[in-house]
Amino acid sequence: MKIIVIDDSMTTRRIIKNTLNQLGFEDIVEAENGLDALTKMDGIQLILTDWNMPEMDGLTFVKTVKSSVAYKNIPIIMITTEAGKDDIIEAIKSGVSNYIVKPFTKAILEEKVKAIISN
Amino acid sequence: MNVEYINPFIASTINALSVMAAVNPVLGKPYLREDNTIRSDISGSIGIAGEVVGSVALNFPESLAMKITGNMLDDVVNEVNDYVRDTVGEIANMVAGGAKKTLLEKGFHLQIALPIVISGHNLNTMYPRDFPCVVVPFTIDGENFFLEIALDFPAK
Numbered sequence: 058m059k060i061i062v063i064d065d066s067m068t069t070r071r072i073i074k075n076t077l078n079q080l081g082f083e084d085i086v087e088a089e090n091g092l093d094a095l096t097k098m099d100g101i102q103l104i105l106t107d108w109n110m111p112e113m114d115g116l117t118f119v120k121t122v123k124s125s126v127a128y129k130n131i132p133i134i135m136i137t138t139e140a141g142k143d144d145i146i147e148a149i150k151s152g153v154s155n156y157i158v159k160p161f162t163k164a165i166l167e168e169k170v171k172a173i174i175s176n
Numbered sequence: 177m178n179v180e181y182i183n184p185f186i187a188s189t190i191n192a193l194s195v196m197a198a199v200n201p202v203l204g205k206p207y208l209r210e211d212n213t214i215r216s217d218i219s220g221s222i223g224i225a226g227e228v229v230g231s232v233a234l235n236f237p238e239s240l241a242m243k244i245t246g247n248m249l250d251d252v253v254n255e256v257n258d259y260v261r262d263t264v265g266e267i268a269n270m271v272a273g274g275a276k277k278t279l280l281e282k283g284f285h286l287q288i289a290l291p292i293v294i295s296g297h298n299l300n301t302m303y304p305r306d307f308p309c310v311v312v313p314f315t316i317d318g319e320n321f322f323l324e325i326a327l328d329f330p331a332k
């Protein structure tokens with residue numbers, strides 16, 4: 058399974074990548090923001106994205122992906138510091154399948170990724 | 177500045193560092209900053225706008241920033257590299273984001289900006305002079321770091 062990890066924090070990208078590797082996923086693509094990610098979507102089967110990023114934020118990226126014929130069915134997990142109820146509702150309405158609030162544990166990330174995969 | 181407004185930042189600092197880096201920050205006694213005596217090597221700050229205006233910053237000595245980064249990456253970190261600077265910014269982002277949620281529940285609507293990280297040696301930390309700045313000292317394994325909160329809350 059090919060997975061894209063989108064976050065402007067290189068530390069957070071590496072933490073997420075380490076966890077995915079431990080779950081057995083090896084084909085991981087990294088992007089620094091939504092705009093960068095849009096150029097790396099070929100063959101992607103799962104998206105893990107941050108919200109607050111320069112160039113193109115995560116919510117705009119999600120809306121762009123969901124309006125694209127080619128990519129609209131790819132499941133999206135949002136991993137963000139934005140934890141307000143209205144923010145979470147807005148993200149889900151925009152097409153996010155699962156939501157993780159930073160700071161997060163590896164256990165939570167594993168649980169949410171497994172839940173998506175088993176669907 | 178009301179302690180009711182400071183506590184969300186203290187709580188989110190402890191939460192971010194304990195969850196992400198498995199360290200236990202011990203809270204010291206907060207005080208109002210009145211001079212330029214706060215020194216640090218790496219500072220991560222987040223601008224805040226909306227009904228609450230100002231900034232919040234986390235200021236670390238090199239050794240502590242390397243330790244936190246190493247714990248987060250499950251790796252040995254013995255120089256101040258891009259990962260260390262990035263980590264300080266991302267922790268500041270989590271601190272501001274966590275406090276934002278609590279303040280929202282208290283009725284304050286605010287937005288947080290992207291982190292700005294400055295690194296060097298023994299820097300004099302920056303803060304907006306227009307607002308009162310509360311300094312919150314913490315200790316991890318005998319080393320100090322500082323949370324600085326310089327915010328203007330509307331009268332409610």
Ligand SMILES: [Mg+2]
Binds near residue numbers: 269
């Ligand atoms: Mg971010």
